[in-house]
Every structure is written in C-alpha cells, then in structure tokens.
Amino acid sequence: MEERRGGEHEMKLVRTEEAVGQVLCHDITQIIRDISKGPVFRKGHIVTEEDIPILLSVGKEHLYIWENDETILHEDEAAEILRGLCQGPNMKASAPKEGKIELTAGCDGLFLVDTERLRAVNALGDMMIATRFAGFPVKTGDKLCGTRVIPLVIARERMERAKAVVGTEPLLKLLPMRPKRYGLVVTGSEVFHGRIRDTFTGVILEKLGEYGCEMAFHTVLDDDPAAITAAITDMLDRGAELVLCTGGMSVDPDDRTPLAIRNTGADVISYGAPVLPGAMFLVAYTGDGRPICGLPGCVMYAKRTIFDLALPRLLADVPITADWLAGLGQGGLCLDCPECHFPNCGFGKGG
Template sequence: MKEIRVEEAVGKVLCHDLTQIIRGVTKDARFRKGHVIQEEDIPVLLSMGKDHIFVWENDGTKLHEDEGAEILRQLTQNQGMAASEPKEGKIELTAQHDGVFHVDEERLAAINGIGDIAIATIPQHFPVKKGTKLAGMRVIPLVIDKEKMEAVRKLAGDKPLMELRPYRKMKVGVVTTGTEVFAGRIKDTFTPVIAAKLKAFGLQIDEHRLSDDVMEHTQAKIEELLALGMDMVLCTGGMSVDPDDRTPAAIRAAASRVVTYGVPVLPGAMFLLAYWEKEGRRVPIAGLPGCVMYSPATIFDLVLPRLLTGEDIPKNDLDRLGVGGLCMGCKPCHYPFCSFGK
C-alpha cells in the first residue's frame, strides 16, 4: 500500500473501504476497496475529509481482484451463460436459457484448493430456468499473485468448467402396461401424471399405447413407438420383482442396451433405464416404478431433465445418487430446492 494525496489518486486502486457519514441520511461505505478512483470522486473524497488515501502499488507480480475474477470467468463461462461485470473481485454467471447445469467437479475442487479464490455453483445436474443464477466466483484478497492465477489456468485447461445443456424438442411415447388397465377394469391414473411432468418442459405425450401383461405384447408396443420416430419411450406399470411384472423383460428385449435396473434412490428404486440405438438414433427407454404416480419427487424427476437434453446417462452417475437419494417427504414438497438428488 502507498499513501498519496487525493488529488494524485485518479486511476489508482483503493485499498480499503471509505465510509461517508451524512447525519440523518447515511452512514455507509461510499467507496469500497478495489474501487478505481475517478476524477469526479475527488470532490466527494475531500468532502469526506480524506486529503490522503491508501492505494495499491502494482509491482508487476500481482493482479487486482477484478482482473483475477475476469480470469475465473474465462475459465468457467460457457455458451448460454451471461456474466456480470466484475465488482469487488466478484463475478456471477446466469442462465440465458432453460436447461441442465453441469460442472467438472474434480477440476473445480482442484482450483478451489489453490487458495485465495472461491468458485461456488448451484448443484450438479440442476434443472434451471432462464435467468437462474448458476455460479459466483471471486478473488478473496484485494490483489493476487500472477503466478497463482497461472496455476489456476493450468489446472482448468482449455475447456470451460461449466456447461448449460439446453432441452431438446422431443416426441414422447408412453406404453401403459397392466391387464387391469388394458381390459378397462380400472382407470389409467398414471398417464396423466406423466403428461403433467412433460408439460412442465413444454412437451406432450405424442403417442400412447396400452398393453396387457404379456411380455411380447409390451415389447411390440415399445417397438411400434420406436418405429413411429419417438425420441423417448416411457413405460409404466409392471416394474416390480413380482413374477407377473414383465415390463423390465419387455424393455430389455426391445432395447439395444440396458444401463441399469434398480437405482439407490427412494422413492424410485425399481427404475429401469435403457437405450435403443440404430442408424445414428439413440432413444432412451425408461421403466417407471409406481411411486412416480403418487410421490411428488422421485427418480424420474432426477433423470427426466437430463434425458431431455439428449444426454447418455452413465450407470456410475446413477450409482452416485445414493448420497442425497433419500427423499425426506417434506410437506409441502419443495423439490428441486431441497437435498433430494443433490
């Protein structure tokens, strides 16, 4: 730090907050640390009784906090993200469209471990709306060593740490299984729930089929929807381990590969995810357990946004849902603004 006369401070960086007191009006920081002194600030500073102030001396080895924050922005910001102007060493990113947030957790942890910087984000795989705050980052001290920021650059590499994957416009087919529904003995109360969840993303059920509990019949209905060009197929009913629940077998027979049957999430443990692949098309086929029909938040709510971005969800991602995969059953339900799936 260096003490200089206020009149000589234009263009210099303030090293500490300066409080302005106007009786009956205000008592607050008029200028904050890191502020670059402007010509119009001089009369104000003099009126505050500041003939001398402490400013930052740049010896070429350090960066101002705002310069450091700008480097953090460059390493994190990706398409679909808007950045705020640097202020007191802090920059925030917000979503420019709806989608699912992704962050490279390992690289982020390594960068935060360097010290003197902080990058904080919303949860991994969080579904967001346009305008949602995604991340905030800042340099903690007023100035930071250039060498430290170079270390940050090296750890970050040449790919942004964050990604906002937009939703795709998809055609969705639903197969409702169960002889009791197929024969008209009971009303189908599952399909309206699926329709409501899709509507939240601007989608609808484009094709709907009913099937009895014969495995080959359900398989044929799934394959029919695939032939009609559905981008996603959802199957309801018959997903438990009871001997007469044959929907998982039908999905296995129709799919190219099964990612998992069973996930460490409650409610939703009997969820099945598979993919049908042919000639460049990749269509997710999901078997939805009965809890989706009556629980406000289940495994379906965790994976649906990611499926709607076209993501090929790996099994190890689903395995990791065990931590945070227990719904607390809050009333009213606050999902996704809760710990479920985080």
C-alpha cells in the first residue's frame, strides 16, 4: 500500500482487487473519444466485487482512498466554498464536479470583479478562480467564472484562509443596467446654422437604443456656454437621468462645452482620458449623482471609443472615477481593425 499527497493530507493507494469495501475519494472518469466523457463511479462510492472488472477496464489498477475527518475537505466540498466566495446576486452556479464549479449570468448586466482580492485568493495555491474580463456587459446565460480545487482533498484550514482573504463581500458582481431617460445637447455653430447636417444625434440614438434608453430631451445650440449651461440645467430640472453634450470638446478657443458643463455646478471628475479614440472625454456628476458627459467628436465617426467603455457603467450606476479612467491606459488604444470584434479584443482591457 502506497501513499500520495492530497493537498496537505495523505491518501492511500491500494490495488484495485484489494479495494472491496473501501470508499472512493474521487470520481472515476471514463473517456471514449468522440462519444462520451463522464464518471462511472462517483466519490463516496463503496467498491464492490462486481465493480472490479469495470474499474480495471477504465485503466484503474490502483485506487486512492482516504478516511474523512474534520480537518480535511473533499474537492467538491472545497469547491462549494470557492463558489460562495465568488457568487453575488444575479448569478447561477453549476453543481460541483471533480472540484469544479461554474457561475453564469442570471440576467443581462455589467460584470465586475475585485481583482486585488481575486489575485490574493489565487496566490494561496491549491485553488483557483478564473473569470471572464470584467467591466463589460454580459447576457443572461453567459459564463462568468470557473473555480477549481487543485488537489483531491484540501485542509479545511486552507479554505478558512481563503474566506478570511475575501471577507464578507463576494468577489464578483453582476449589476443590471437600467435604461435611462436622457437629454442630448448638440453644440457647434456649423450645425446650429445649418452649414452641415447633424449626424451626432443618430449615433447617440443608436448606441443608447441598444440598451433601451429613451431620448427625452434634445436641442441644438451655438457655441454659447451660457446657453449650453442653461439647456443642461433645464433638462436636469425636467427629470433627465443622464445628459450628454456633443461637440466643442477640443482645446480650440471657441470650444466652450467643458466650460458650460462646469458652470452647471456639477463636480467634474475628469476632462481627458488615456483612450484613443476619446482622449477629450469629460464626465461630471450633479449633487444628486446624475452624470453629465462631454463627448468628443470621435464618438460620431469611430467604431468604438471611450464612450463604449463608459456607457455600461453609466447605465449600471457605477460611478466613473478618475482612478478607473487612469487605468484604461493599457489597452486604451483601439487598433481600428478592418472588421471590429469589440468587446472580444484588447480595447478597454486595462491593466
């Protein structure tokens, strides 16, 4: 009889013919190429004389067995603990299988991950949590993460350490994105005087329409900061949950939209972002938390911009912070691929 390390605990290796009456400590899997893969015996099964030929037929000439006690956990029990550390509201979990559990989205929403605590758990060893990239919308049924306990058995104390690292808040969040009634202020003398056609409004209608948002207020104004300020304030007073301003966002002397937004009294979080296209993006919040955004001209003609990264957060009521914007630098360069595959690309996946 030999012994093997199972996490921090020993499991005994016995000849299959001598295993009658012993309890299996893990699933016995049979793989038939292009036909099936699945367990022929589950963990906890008590081996009988009739099982011996079957076990030998799947290549199991020896079996690992162990006697459970209060200090160790089987891989599936430990996987349930990892699931509990990850799972937040609006998520569904698979049944544990071979120490693995997957979480899927129970609704459409914005997926978020606490990356620091996730890294801390994965650094413990003998366990792992792998997630899809956070900060992007997901659909109902999309896979969010997979967890696995590496050894067949693991010390209960190690799982307690994982729980201490994570604390009481789940590692993952799935926040529903709520359609908002928004106002759109289109600025620019060239549009106001009819010298060019307004093509910005159509782009905004399409982008926000994908999320079911309603454009409740709309106006086209000259480059007059006082008039722009008044229009923003009026839309907010009339119940706009989000106000977007287009045009006048560069550093030219006659571009007045940033000044107009500041003059509303809103708190400007950032004017500028390390994202191309979209460097001249501005975001501000009113005293009651409603966002006002200044959108650079690239939003009108580029396939994907800073606005595509920010919009899901605006609709999920996740505050856009200067720190989050600063972190977009790595991955903030859109490569303008001939065929756009966003969000299945590196754009917006900052370090």
